[in-house]
Amino acid sequence: MSRHKFTRVAAVFLVSVWTVSTHSSSSFAPDFSAALKLYDDGRYAEFFEGIGPDGSIDRHEFKDFEAGANTWIRTADAEAVARRRLIASSVALELAHSLRHAPSDRAGQYLVWASRTMAATRVTPSSTERLWYLASLAGMEELDSPWPLVADHEAGNSLLEYERRTMTRGGQLGLARARFPDEPRLLLAQAAVAERRVELLDLDVPSRQDVARLHIHDPGPVGGAARYVIEHVQEVPVIISAFQALERIPGIQGEVHLHLGWAEAIAHDWTAALHHLDLVPTETDEAYLRYLSRYLTGRTLQNMGDHAGAIRAFESALATVPSARSAATQLAAEIFVDERYEDRARAYALLRAANSDSAPGDPWRLFFHGDARLWPAYMAQLRQTLR
Amino acid sequence: MNSRTACLAALCWGNAVLAIGHLSSQQAPVFRSGTNLVRLDVSVRHSHAPVLHLTSEAFELRDDGVRQAIQAQPVDSVPLDVSLIFDRSHFGQSAIGAAFQHDLEQIIGLMRRDDRLQVITFATDVREIVAMQTPDELRQRPDLQPSSASASLKHHAGLETTEELDFLHDPQLNRSALFDALLFGLARPVEIGRRLLVIVFATGRNSGGVVGDAAIVRQVAARSDGVLYAGLWNGRYRYDPTAVAAVAQATGGAVENAADAVKSFKSIVESFRQSYVLQYSATGVALSGWHDVTVTVPGHPDYEIRARKGYMGR
Numbered sequence: 001m002s003r004h005k006f007t008r009v010a011a012v013f014l015v016s017v018w019t020v021s022t023h024s025s026s027s028f029a030p031d032f033s034a035a036l037k038l039y040d041d042g043r044y045a046e047f048f049e050g051i052g053p054d055g056s057i058d059r060h061e062f063k064d065f066e067a068g069a070n071t072w073i074r075t076a077d078a079e080a081v082a083r084r085r086l087i088a089s090s091v092a093l094e095l096a097h098s099l100r101h102a103p104s105d106r107a108g109q110y111l112v113w114a115s116r117t118m119a120a121t122r123v124t125p126s127s128t129e130r131l132w133y134l135a136s137l138a139g140m141e142e143l144d145s146p147w148p149l150v151a152d153h154e155a156g157n158s159l160l161e162y163e164r165r166t167m168t169r170g171g172q173l174g175l176a177r178a179r180f181p182d183e184p185r186l187l188l189a190q191a192a193v194a195e196r197r198v199e200l201l202d203l204d205v206p207s208r209q210d211v212a213r214l215h216i217h218d219p220g221p222v223g224g225a226a227r228y229v230i231e232h233v234q235e236v237p238v239i240i241s242a243f244q245a246l247e248r249i250p251g252i253q254g255e256v257h258l259h260l261g262w263a264e265a266i267a268h269d270w271t272a273a274l275h276h277l278d279l280v281p282t283e284t285d286e287a288y289l290r291y292l293s294r295y296l297t298g299r300t301l302q303n304m305g306d307h308a309g310a311i312r313a314f315e316s317a318l319a320t321v322p323s324a325r326s327a328a329t330q331l332a333a334e335i336f337v338d339e340r341y342e343d344r345a346r347a348y349a350l351l352r353a354a355n356s357d358s359a360p361g362d363p364w365r366l367f368f369h370g371d372a373r374l375w376p377a378y379m380a381q382l383r384q385t386l387r
Numbered sequence: 388m389n390s391r392t393a394c395l396a397a398l399c400w401g402n403a404v405l406a407i408g409h410l411s412s413q414q415a416p417v418f419r420s421g422t423n424l425v426r427l428d429v430s431v432r433h434s435h436a437p438v439l440h441l442t443s444e445a446f447e448l449r450d451d452g453v454r455q456a457i458q459a460q461p462v463d464s465v466p467l468d469v470s471l472i473f474d475r476s477h478f479g480q481s482a483i484g485a486a487f488q489h490d491l492e493q494i495i496g497l498m499r500r501d502d503r504l505q506v507i508t509f510a511t512d513v514r515e516i517v518a519m520q521t522p523d524e525l526r527q528r529p530d531l532q533p534s535s536a537s538a539s540l541k542h543h544a545g546l547e548t549t550e551e552l553d554f555l556h557d558p559q560l561n562r563s564a565l566f567d568a569l570l571f572g573l574a575r576p577v578e579i580g581r582r583l584l585v586i587v588f589a590t591g592r593n594s595g596g597v598v599g600d601a602a603i604v605r606q607v608a609a610r611s612d613g614v615l616y617a618g619l620w621n622g623r624y625r626y627d628p629t630a631v632a633a634v635a636q637a638t639g640g641a642v643e644n645a646a647d648a649v650k651s652f653k654s655i656v657e658s659f660r661q662s663y664v665l666q667y668s669a670t671g672v673a674l675s676g677w678h679d680v681t682v683t684v685p686g687h688p689d690y691e692i693r694a695r696k697g698y699m700g701r
Binding site: 330357 | 507512513514515557558559561567570571574575576596597598599600603604606607610611699701
């Protein structure tokens with residue numbers, strides 16, 4: 001994916017100015033049969049016009065959609081049921097996507113309905129169904145807290161707890177892997193689920209671990225934080241093993257080495273981390289991955305105390321995705337810490353650009369969202385296939 | 388541990404590490420406009436009241452132990468650049484919200500004609516919603532009115548009706564990138580002949596930004612040319628001054644409770660105007676490396692003096 005294409009796609013993904021009116025509605029409500037028919041006929045432009053801008057769908061429209069779609073599937077001829085399931089479930093993904101910036105339960109109910117509808121499919125797995133599962137996972141991963149739906153993780157006080165309980169055990173990833181057990185991207189997603197458990201850990205965790213041992217019996221929040229660190233640091237070797245097992249699978253090596261390098265950096269295995277992060281640009285042309293390989297190299301060097309190296313790495317990341325917030329912020333901090341007085345004005349200009357509405361979506365924000373960035377590509381292919 | 392609890396634990400942890408005090412102390416560079424010209428903002432108070440009308444001779448300033456010949460000038464005579472940072476996050480539960488326009492008008496009214504004001508807000512993202520401008524320039528901006536504000540300004544300034552916002556579950560509001568916002572405010576270069584005052588109104592909690600380690604912000608603060616004051620209040624959670632206080636102290640600034648943003652702004656700006664700028668050409672010391680700086684008012688050991696503890700020489 002080219003730099004500009006990535007920037008545009010990521011901007012659409014993440015830098016929305018949330019101007020959702022919760023009282024508007026799509027032009028389809030209350031009868032969604034027209035929407036389903038348009039999608040079935042491949043008249044996508046008219047379909048999207050009917051949905052309206054992101055966030056237009058009213059909270060109460062789901063019931064209309066659910067009733068209409070269930071009837072539409074039920075009333076089909078026997079040989080058409082499988083296609084109608086696929087069409088209706090794809091429409092549900094589209095509607096969920098348009099709600100991705102709203103609180104998660106609004107998109108979640110469409111995603112869960114789609115998941116349950118497709119789970120009823122009994123036909124032989126097809127390439128179209130495979131594409132649908134990849135798109136559905138990417139759609140779930142767009143949500144603020146994707147893992148309850150993707151992997152059946154307890155949602156705590158997340159809005160998705162109710163939706164999670166109505167999903168098949170194991171979540172959407174479990175369903176997808178049951179249908180396509182050898183799909184590389186699903187294997188990668190499974191490793192990423194393990195990584196999710198430690199996403200709050202950062203590079204200074206091992207040093208915190210030393211302090212944590214001192215406070216693990218503290219009954220207050222300090223003790224709670226200490227126990228959290230101790231518990232999760234122990235999982236890092238498991239994550240490293242999970243990604244190492246995928247290293248030889250073609251097509252996903254860039255992503256495997258990116259995640260492997262980051263896990264090794266958290267484990268303070270600097271040499272292995274830098275080696276694997278350096279491999280990423282040789283294995284992929286995707287701007288998102290190349291940016292993150294340089295950004296995470298910068299973070300690793302930063303933690304090693306190599307400020308000059310970190311600055312070079314962050315500058316290299318910004319050459320891939322200009323004005324990305326994560327690298328711009330870290331670079332500005334490093335310019336101060338490394339006493340680069342002559343670069344301060346540049347650092348401030350970078351921060352202004354990175355904290356403006358025109359800044360691109362930040363790849364670092366997507367790092368823990370699996371294949372969310374691939375949703376547009378998956379859906380474009382799916383629409384093409386369904387047409 | 389669910390994600391929310393884990394998030395809180397991580398927050399507590401960041402503050403706990405800070406409170407434990409195992410991090411090395413960060414110290415400060417000072418405003419410089421030349422290879423050896425040092426400027427230092429100094430607040431002198433006695434029994435909580437500012438001590439005014441001190442002359443250059445009243446101060447004793449030592450740079451790495453070597454007494455320097457200084458010139459003292461009241462900050463009151465220097466135009467201010469004020470970076471005003473507001474917490475818009477779930478943690479702060481809309482610091483400004485619908486009152487933004489009213490508060491901004493009041494704040495602009497407290498500034499002098501040659502002062503300038505910049506407004507930054509933060510939640511999941513950080514935004515400069517008002518670039519550094521004079522009060523007259525700000526008054527002429529129709530887009531700062533709620534009726535004509537851009538969608539972006541409405542969102543980042545919280546001009547929407549707050550009842551419609553679900554702070555806890557809105558992905559744009561449920562994180563608090565306080566450290567990123569502080570870094571943005573403190574990184575601003577200071578123009579010669581002006582002073583930079585960074586004022587943040589927040590709960591003091593940081594979550595989900597790019598910078599998660601308070602030590603990094605303190606290092607930047609220590610090398611910044613600005614002075615940070617923080618007005619903290621109880622949002623969804625009780626305010627936590629630990630991290631912000633350390634950052635403010637690294638700049639020679641301070642933290643105070645702030646139930647009312649306008650009153651707190653007035654108090655902070657007035658207090659800052661009643662401080663002094665001490666200026667000197669460092670002599671008898673190496674130019675490069677860290678310089679410890681001490682400021683006293685001989686004969687008045689009961690005076691409370693607030694200033695940076697040093698600077699990094701070139």
